[in-house]
Amino acid sequence: MLFLRRTLPLIIAFVVGMIGILVFYIPHSGAQSLEQELATWDRIVAAFALVLGIYSLMRLHWSRVRRQQAAWGYSFLVFVGFVITTLFAIYNDGIGPFEPQVLNSGPFDWMYKYVQVPADATMFSILAFFIASAAYRTFRARTPEAAILLISAIIVMIGRVPIGASIYQGLPEIAQWMMDVPNLAAKRGILLGVSLGIVATSLRIIFGVERSYLGGGEE
Amino acid sequence: MKEFLLTIDRRIIFIFVALGVIIPSLATVRLPIPITEDVKAIYDTIEEVSAKNGTILISFDYGPGSMPEVQPMALAVLRHCFRKNVKVIGMSHWPTAVGLAQEAFDIASKEFGAQYGEDYTYLGYKPGGGSLVINMGRNFHDAFQKDLQGSNTTELPITKNINGLANFDYVICLAAGNTPDGIWIPFGQERYKFKFGLGCTAVMAPDQYPYLQSGQMNGMMGGLAGAAEYETLIETSGKAIAGMGAQSFVHLIIIAFIILGNVMYFLYGRQKGGAQ
């Protein structure tokens, strides 16, 4: 049982990981078909992973409703939204869930257009207000570094909108130069470092050093 | 006055922002929009594709949360393509993009009489990210056997001759997440060397400059300002150009707040920088 629970997953991760690396260097059609097949499998498993994510979200809210935890009414609302939309999706404008999806008409599309779109689009626009408040109350040049940051932000903010050129012709060019040169340099440095980090993490996974993704302790 | 400035309620600041957006939206002031090279590059590439009657792929990788920024780009690029008879195949790495992409195709195709199946099609969402791009690279029809309307991609006129990513004359990613640098460049562009353009939210834009300089990306539209530039290039005013007045004005308000806040910080010291 220990073999199935611990060793087998590590062997699978090692084998598919090594295949994933090696097929990159082998143009032979055998290797390429293997890569195609594994990618196809990965896509299908990824679909189940999404289902898992949604299932666990719903389970979390369901347990709050069942135990009548504080503010469980809101968790119930999540359910209401979920169930109504799912029923509309199954109805699929009258042709059922085994035919291609109907878009741009029907109640499912209505839910998307008039509930999901405005809610999602509004959510992050709220931040515009908080940014303004933070700009006044907390974006401080506490250190020389923070001062550089704020000055660079101000130049970009003016230089990137049409009014910048009206204030001073050179502003858009200065902003563009900042993006093209110092910004690029720092972002490339970060990118190189992060890439090495990705290689390191991937290696740890393939060689079974990193097991946290398996979750649930080490039994 | 000093006390008032130090203890101002943030809801008063919120009102400033709201008015800063609403008033310019009602006004008729219009500012000229300067064009940057990065946006022009996308426009020029689509003109080139049009000259050889080619096909492009647009990956709609954003959701309603970034709709105000990215949807104008989608509309502007589609209008440009349909006006110039460039064939467009759409797809998505994000599930929430499906409704928005379909809407953009509907609007733009009606305006220019583009025909479904001949001039455009939308394949819908598939999960898998990098694995999906690997599949599309060598066997496009296998990755997308049917489009969203249920037509077989092996039979549809626009897709039947597309065997892999190398057959596209241009790939444009409209993104609000990591799909360009996490998926399209390492899994697609790296191997097939297709021309790759990006339209993205302003949040992402600064991170893309290393790819622009290295040529892995040939052009970029960043945020609403980028979308406004594209609308200017195709001479069709849309929501992005309309928003530029408010955008300019409210930027000035924010900058004024930053300067005022810092002046007070240096005058009155750390703890009193404007408490609630």
Added chain:
Amino acid sequence: MSRDQIFFIVFFVVFVAINIYLFGSGSLSADWTGFGIFIAAGITLSLYSFLYKDNPLFKFAENLYVGVAAAYTLTQVWYTVLLADVVIPFSELDSESMSNLWLIVPSLLGLFMLTQLSSAKFSWLSRIAFAFVVGLGAGLAIPRTIAANVLAQLEPSMRPITATWEGLDLLIILVGVVTVLVYFFYSVEHTGPVGVASKIGIWFLMISFGASFGYTIMARLSLLIGRVGFLLEDWLVLPLPYF
């Protein structure tokens, strides 16, 4: 009644009154589209009520949205993958398409994954599925990261530096990349020349963070402009000159 309660009742009454006027005057059509715009405006304003303070109206809209969004994603997964790539190929199995039988493997792996939330007796099966997905992802990522994010990024940092403005820019980029890498270097103390280099690295980082900062502010404001555009144009049907 507290001040907040009065505030929200007034807000609600005004919202209803405006909509009665809009429907009455025909600005909003009395069909599903008009009703949709009414709902969308209601949700938008409910979420903005957060600006006054966190309140039940905001939480109502937020949680409803979470449910709808989850169902939307599930729907897309069903129609484009589970139906198109799993159910239909299996239902159309015949002697010619026996190669589709391979799909049993990923389907099983997918079902294994779902055992994660079942009883402990079966949940270990999900580890096999995770090992496959995570292991493959790690393997595919390594060579591609080196190609796209290391090699392709190194070459443009090794161009000849000429005595022109472009040459100067290239030099600045090189200095920036190198000093930023030095800053994220943990094997030596940041003293002496390394300290100087890492200090320069911080300046480059700060300029680029400033750029990101400015762009992020720009992005959030653009979203707000989009929403205000919706409220003014689609809901209140005001004549906006350029929208």
Added chain:
Amino acid sequence: MRYFLCCIILVLCAAQLYAQQPTGVKAEDTPNDSGGSITVVWNRAELPDGTMYKIAVSESETGPFHPAASIDPSGNLQSSDPGTFGHGTETSQMHFAKIAEYDDPVDPSKKIAIENGKTYYVQVIAQLPYDEVFPSAIASTEAYENFFNTLKTNNFVLGTIFSLIILGGIFLAQKRELFIRRIAGLEALDEALGRATEMGKPVLFIHGLHPMGSVSTIAAINVLARVAQRTAEFNTELRVANQDPVVMAVSQEVVKESYLNAGRPDAYSENSVFMVATEQFSYAAALDGMMVRDRPATNIMMGYFYAESLLLAETGASTGAIQIAGTDSYTQLPFFITTCDYTLMGEELYAASAYLSREPKLLGSLKGQDIGKAVLLIVMILGTILTTILGNQTLTHIFTAY
């Protein structure tokens, strides 16, 4: 004399004819592919405007030859494909064409694909304006599948070296202690905890939104262990806010253990590690309320944050708390830098986690990445010096993605 002149003119004409015939024609299997393609190369020549090269393919040496490709003499130089043909000066004097199919003689609108393991005969024909044609000598080859993509040799070597360095680092870290420099953020952390003790006010630790498996959450847990250790020693109240139930369970364990290690298990209360909300903005809003009500002296935000970072850090700053943040979410870093007293930027969070946990796998791979960075850094500096001063591009060519 007249006879002599005629001879010269004839010789010149012949030379002209000869010059217009494509020379140096060779055919090979196209490298780095799964077969189904052959590559033809031939010398570049000066030709009148409007000339086209036609490539023709046959299955027998005597023909008939079928059209396969039409090449403009201004393009298809080997120098445009340095991955295959290298960077030598001769590549600008050679043309190439990759042939994967040729016209079907029965129906010219259809194509016949090149098959593996079959000998094909190839001819390059210079087609001058007014349809004068000059065929070359015939070359032959067969296509086959390749087992290694030589374009990716540098990638393979670099990948192998990086892998060995990183795995070596992890191996070494298990044997002995590896040096990691002081992380300034950790000292700032101690200072901030000290201040909370002086003021007799609680410390609030805020997790990011990523689940337990993510690198940043694991790093945050390692930092939390240190924070809990200190608050136990200083007898300061600690509160830990969570958004994910699994992260909460792990945090409870970690805090309990830290209190035990500090010899103060009695001071630990399970309620100090709690769930706040499941949704992003509700999470931020509830924490904002907590900050305004309880006025913690120190706020510590560790892990992966999204847009809520601003709501949290702004409110925290306005209550006058000392704030320490650490995140690998680069888009949120600017907000933390401008609103917090100290910020662990990106990889610094991982480094702090390795520094605190002393876990060999973290320390070792950090060390390995450091060596990798040093390699890249030296390559870039050397490469630039070589190209700038000596005009030598060897190093640049070695580190190019083909």
